Amino acid sequence: MNGTPERDAAELGRAGVATVYEAYGRRGLIEHAWDAVTPGRRAAGPACTVLCGPGDNRAVHEAMDALRPGQILVVTMAEPRPVALLGDLLATQAAVRGAAGILVDAAVRDTAELAGMQIAVHTRWRSARGAGKEHRGQVNVPVRVGGTTIEPGDTVVLDDDGATAVRAADVPRVVEAVRARITKEAALRARWLNGEISYDAYGLRAQDTEGSVRA
Numbered sequence: 001m002n003g004t005p006e007r008d009a010a011e012l013g014r015a016g017v018a019t020v021y022e023a024y025g026r027r028g029l030i031e032h033a034w035d036a037v038t039p040g041r042r043a044a045g046p047a048c049t050v051l052c053g054p055g056d057n058r059a060v061h062e063a064m065d066a067l068r069p070g071q072i073l074v075v076t077m078a079e080p081r082p083v084a085l086l087g088d089l090l091a092t093q094a095a096v097r098g099a100a101g102i103l104v105d106a107a108v109r110d111t112a113e114l115a116g117m118q119i120a121v122h123t124r125w126r127s128a129r130g131a132g133k134e135h136r137g138q139v140n141v142p143v144r145v146g147g148t149t150i151e152p153g154d155t156v157v158l159d160d161d162g163a164t165a166v167r168a169a170d171v172p173r174v175v176e177a178v179r180a181r182i183t184k185e186a187a188l189r190a191r192w193l194n195g196e197i198s199y200d201a202y203g204l205r206a207q208d209t210e211g212s213v214r215a
């Protein structure tokens with residue numbers, strides 16, 4: 001049995017990016033060299049998406065009105081580059097609204113202050129370069145980040161490995177697959193702690209000895 005959307009998101013957050021991505025059949029990876037401004041934090045929740053104009057964060061200000069508790073704020077812009085779309089003042093508003101995390105496909109600034117906040121923050125770049133407020137942008141529209149399309153309400157998971165997304169409709173079955181994977185990995189971990197090695201347990205040594213796998 002799965003729980004509420006909130007409990008499902010919490011479960012995916014505890015499982016972490018690698019487990020969720022694998023359990024989802026290696027789908028949904030939001031693939032950039034993310035910089036975890038808040039290392040060690042894990043977060044997951046439905047996406048509130050923001051598409052900013054070039055070098056502009058007007059839409060991030062607008063998004064604070066749409067943001068709901070438990071959500072992950074996903075911010076991108078036309079042709080992402082190292083312009084700070086968010087700093088501690090915007091992150092403070094997101095935190096007060098109960099957001100679980102922030103993913104910025106551009107730069108953030110005020111990173112010392114961000115690191116001290118309870119909200120998980122991942123960014124592509126850190127830069128003091130300020131954004132404009134001339135372009136309206138769009139809030140809660142599908143966005144494409146790191147090779148993955150994120151629709152508003154899809155679950156986004158953040159941890160020190162990076163970020164991954166699960167389509168809202170797929171969350172219940174991914175929760176089941178995550179549980180199965182955690183059980184399987186626990187059994188394997190117990191064997192490796194007992195001294196077995198995967199090279200033998202997976203039959204890899206036998207294949208190499210037979211020469212059935214070439215270089």
Ligand SMILES: O=C([O-])CC(=O)C(=O)O
Nearest residue numbers: 085086087088089090091
């Ligand atoms: O105001 C901005 O454009 C970004 C910023 O530094 C903040 O949110 O603190």
Ligand SMILES: [Mg+2]
Nearest residue numbers: 087088089110
């Ligand atoms: Mg600031």
